[in-house]
Amino acid sequence: MFKRLLIVLSCTLLLSISAFSFAAVNDPPKSIKLIASALSDSAQLKNKVVYVDFWASWCTPCRKSFPWMKELQDSYRSKGFQVIAVNLDKDHKAAQAFLEETKAPFAVIFDSTGSLAKSYHLEAMPMSFLYGRDGNLRTSHEGFLPKDTVDLNALVRKLLAESVSK
Amino acid sequence: MRIRKLFIAFIISTIAAFSLGGCASMGVNVWERDILAKPAMQLDANANDHALDDHIYFSKEASSGGRGFGGGGCGCN
Numbered sequence: 001m002f003k004r005l006l007i008v009l010s011c012t013l014l015l016s017i018s019a020f021s022f023a024a025v026n027d028p029p030k031s032i033k034l035i036a037s038a039l040s041d042s043a044q045l046k047n048k049v050v051y052v053d054f055w056a057s058w059c060t061p062c063r064k065s066f067p068w069m070k071e072l073q074d075s076y077r078s079k080g081f082q083v084i085a086v087n088l089d090k091d092h093k094a095a096q097a098f099l100e101e102t103k104a105p106f107a108v109i110f111d112s113t114g115s116l117a118k119s120y121h122l123e124a125m126p127m128s129f130l131y132g133r134d135g136n137l138r139t140s141h142e143g144f145l146p147k148d149t150v151d152l153n154a155l156v157r158k159l160l161a162e163s164v165s166k
Numbered sequence: 167m168r169i170r171k172l173f174i175a176f177i178i179s180t181i182a183a184f185s186l187g188g189c190a191s192m193g194v195n196v197w198e199r200d201i202l203a204k205p206a207m208q209l210d211a212n213a214n215d216h217a218l219d220d221h222i223y224f225s226k227e228a229s230s231g232g233r234g235f236g237g238g239g240c241g242c243n
Binding site: 088 | 196199200203204
């Protein structure tokens with residue numbers, strides 16, 4: 001009897017431990033609030049379509065995405081579009097040097113400890129998240145290839161066309 | 167005596183099970199790859215060095231390939 005109990009207990013324990021390998025749900029935050037709280041002026045995101053891009057200066061595709069993000073920001077700024085770039089460089093100087101070189105026309109959050117990256121459960125670099133005017137997550141995108149921009153541009157236009165709720 | 171043995175077996179399997187939990191966290195996070203992304207960390211970082219090595223392999227062993235370019239070990243290319 002005792003032997004059986006022990007076997008059952010061991011099996012249960014083994015199974016429960018293996019559950020640790022499947023981390024809890026890896027969903028990114030559904031709301032823009034976490035990003036807004038990291039900005040000094042969180043009101044700038046109100047009723048706007050927000051493109052949150054996680055990048056680092058050592059990541060080549062991230063660097064390649066900057067001209068497109070600049071273009072997107074400049075084209076749709078007046079319609080209520082905002083790019084927020086979250087920098088994940090541990091070396092702050094490398095990030096600054098790249099930003100001075102590219103002159104990005106949007107807000108940059110420096111997250112050298114990776115706390116925002118952890119909250120968003122990043123699975124690739126760059127990775128981006130698109131929020132609608134209501135502040136809810138609409139889509140996420142991994143990596144950056146020039147051909148991806150067609151779909152992303154269309155989606156941004158679609159979200160910008162949505163009416164402002166509240 | 168038998169129960170004691172079983173108990174020891176249970177303790178050992180418990181420790182083994184908990185140590186498996188150590189495998190739950192795998193590798194480096196994507197945003198922590200700054201040093202790994204440096205050119206010096208690439209497998210083909212020293213191109214000249216590899217070219218010389220490949221020349222030796224080809225001339226002494228008639229083998230080539232296996233380092234990111236085409237070609238097998240038949241020595242016929």
